[in-house]
Amino acid sequence: MAVLSKSEIDDRRKLPVSEPDSLVITPLLEEDAFDEESVDLRLGTYFLMPQIPPQPFIDPNSPQAAVQSYLRLHTPLGSYFVLPAHQTVLGATLEYIKLPFDVSGQILTKSSVARMFMVIETAPWIHPLYRGCLTLEIANVSNTAIALYPGTPIGQLVLLRAGIKEPPKQLSGSYVGPVYPEAPALRHPGQALKQIGLQKYRHPFYGWVDEKKMEEQINGAMAKLSPDEQQKVKAVVRILQDNGALPTDNPATGLFPK
Amino acid sequence: MAALSEQVRHDAASLYQFVCSIVDLCESRNPAAAYLSSSERFFEYLVELGRATKEYVRKFPGSRTQPAEFLDLRDEVAVLRAGWQFLHALVRPALESDTLHLPSSLIQGLIARFREIPKYSKTDFAIFHTDEFNYLTVRLNVFKRNADRIASLVHGPSFPDELGLIGIPYSQSASLFMNCLIPHEMGHYVFADAGLGTKLRPVIEQQLVNNLGNQLTPLDRIAVTDALTKWCEELFCDVFAVRLVGFSYSLAFVELFDTAKALDENGKLSAVRSMGMAEFDEYPPDLFRVKLQAAILVKDRWWPELVKVNSHYVQLLQAAEQMKDADFGYTISGTADPGKILSAFLTVLPQVFTELDAVTAGLKPGFEAWKRASTGVETYLEHGVVPSSLLEKKGELKFARPDLVGLLNSSYKFYVESLDRLIAHIKDAEVSDVGTRSVWAAKVQTWTSKAIEDVSLLEGKRSI
Numbered sequence: 001m002a003v004l005s006k007s008e009i010d011d012r013r014k015l016p017v018s019e020p021d022s023l024v025i026t027p028l029l030e031e032d033a034f035d036e037e038s039v040d041l042r043l044g045t046y047f048l049m050p051q052i053p054p055q056p057f058i059d060p061n062s063p064q065a066a067v068q069s070y071l072r073l074h075t076p077l078g079s080y081f082v083l084p085a086h087q088t089v090l091g092a093t094l095e096y097i098k099l100p101f102d103v104s105g106q107i108l109t110k111s112s113v114a115r116m117f118m119v120i121e122t123a124p125w126i127h128p129l130y131r132g133c134l135t136l137e138i139a140n141v142s143n144t145a146i147a148l149y150p151g152t153p154i155g156q157l158v159l160l161r162a163g164i165k166e167p168p169k170q171l172s173g174s175y176v177g178p179v180y181p182e183a184p185a186l187r188h189p190g191q192a193l194k195q196i197g198l199q200k201y202r203h204p205f206y207g208w209v210d211e212k213k214m215e216e217q218i219n220g221a222m223a224k225l226s227p228d229e230q231q232k233v234k235a236v237v238r239i240l241q242d243n244g245a246l247p248t249d250n251p252a253t254g255l256f257p258k
Numbered sequence: 259m260a261a262l263s264e265q266v267r268h269d270a271a272s273l274y275q276f277v278c279s280i281v282d283l284c285e286s287r288n289p290a291a292a293y294l295s296s297s298e299r300f301f302e303y304l305v306e307l308g309r310a311t312k313e314y315v316r317k318f319p320g321s322r323t324q325p326a327e328f329l330d331l332r333d334e335v336a337v338l339r340a341g342w343q344f345l346h347a348l349v350r351p352a353l354e355s356d357t358l359h360l361p362s363s364l365i366q367g368l369i370a371r372f373r374e375i376p377k378y379s380k381t382d383f384a385i386f387h388t389d390e391f392n393y394l395t396v397r398l399n400v401f402k403r404n405a406d407r408i409a410s411l412v413h414g415p416s417f418p419d420e421l422g423l424i425g426i427p428y429s430q431s432a433s434l435f436m437n438c439l440i441p442h443e444m445g446h447y448v449f450a451d452a453g454l455g456t457k458l459r460p461v462i463e464q465q466l467v468n469n470l471g472n473q474l475t476p477l478d479r480i481a482v483t484d485a486l487t488k489w490c491e492e493l494f495c496d497v498f499a500v501r502l503v504g505f506s507y508s509l510a511f512v513e514l515f516d517t518a519k520a521l522d523e524n525g526k527l528s529a530v531r532s533m534g535m536a537e538f539d540e541y542p543p544d545l546f547r548v549k550l551q552a553a554i555l556v557k558d559r560w561w562p563e564l565v566k567v568n569s570h571y572v573q574l575l576q577a578a579e580q581m582k583d584a585d586f587g588y589t590i591s592g593t594a595d596p597g598k599i600l601s602a603f604l605t606v607l608p609q610v611f612t613e614l615d616a617v618t619a620g621l622k623p624g625f626e627a628w629k630r631a632s633t634g635v636e637t638y639l640e641h642g643v644v645p646s647s648l649l650e651k652k653g654e655l656k657f658a659r660p661d662l663v664g665l666l667n668s669s670y671k672f673y674v675e676s677l678d679r680l681i682a683h684i685k686d687a688e689v690s691d692v693g694t695r696s697v698w699a700a701k702v703q704t705w706t707s708k709a710i711e712d713v714s715l716l717e718g719k720r721s722i
Contacts, residue, residue: 026647027712096644170685176642
């Protein structure tokens, strides 16, 4: 993987957006944003501030958990946002980026920012074809509060050739379009564990869960019922769902889609 | 019973407390929230007026000694309280309308566009939320009269001359397209500021005499003149909005009012389906409003390009444009011939266009900017990229910046005509799925909003 030089970056920027090997970085407020092998990126104006969630901890079983764990804020250009010592916030770059199909990116904390003991990325890798403003996991690891000014340079984007020969026919939807910092898209851990052969996992609230076994048991029990009885069971489950007795993170809920 | 002076002191203290509560809200608003400068201006005005009110009433009853003087003071308290109760209604909606809950970049872009009219180069609009699903403007003459009555009593600041107040539905803070209706509300500001109602009234009265002779009683004449002036105002605001932001206003209008329901399966106007949509009432009928918007789109050169857009919204515009004056009706109780009233109104309409030309003199036409930007903006949107820096020519590092009108109209056109092209690029996204379409339509709006903000930055209109 070779780092793209400024002239290579420019060559990609000169290509029409419809070409898969084109690169877009917008708005570029200064031409000297470019170093020989990197581009300065600025802090955007929107933030997701972690807040105390209604649950005792963030549990990836609950799709609502991520959304409920953040407070959305807007700090217009010219104003500032204070990040207390040892606190974190999700921000985004001011620049919207479209990466070519054969180029990956890595975002690094600007050294001047890093020397204030601030880290802007803990997941710095950007996949080819990504398009959007980059979500920044900003952490103030210093002992003092730091004022963040949207619009000021905060990171450096380094582009690397990925050695991919053919562009894919379509884009993955998850890589297209964020303009604001995004809360994590939490995925059900049971699914991921199932893929590597684990049948059981321990749920924080419901204890050990064997979804496959439960599914087989429910399906077996339902098969013994008449269609009319099945409808009645589903109606009862629906009542439980509607009244919060079977919350969305309950493993059984997925077996009875609304 | 307490002495009259004591009663007045009590009433003054009660009013003082009430004004304090509003001033405190405006002063100590949520420190985590940010507001547009126009909203800040509105809050600052309320704070200043509140301080002046407090300062004034804290001296009550002062050196007065006579019962009549105390009663006068009590009347003053009542007038001030009524005035503040009127202002009170707008405080919470304005406080809730921080930049996180408004389409801020669009609003700033629209204000900048509005200010291109030389006469309004310093005008601002404070935007607040309304519970209704409609856009509205606060009648400035009523609001200003009320605020200035307080100001004249307490020797406070008068309401800023160049500040309009517009309400948008609270649910539409993230919507770009629906908020293309805001320029209509700006039109109401212009209509009032330019005194167009006063200007048009004698013309309307004359046409009523010409068409109806003495059929109308004096009272009916006033009522009918009022109605026709109101129609003129609504139509003026429509054509003003089109002149300001092009066909994006008309598409938003058709979308908000579901006007396209008047079309049959062949995209033609259906007499049954359009029933009631061609009847003048308190407001001009939707189809007449669309017809007049089409007329200004023709006049401002948008029309030949717009009719190429493949959308049922545009079919509706075309169908309305073809309607004849005789297709519209008006029903009124009483002896006057409603047909003649309508004729009188139609003869006044050219005056509305004349007034539009007069008040928008100096405004840069939007059509050319849209023509230049359209293909580029749509291509960027199709590829999921914010269209703020459009590559001008392959092989050259030269980028064009579309302006607000170019962005809004290109983006709206893309949304009604070409969303499929964007979705086709996305793996596992089903074009026929309504939920999927909604997700990508929202993204198109977000990208366009971001582009409006980017372009404003690139042009150095906003300091970093």
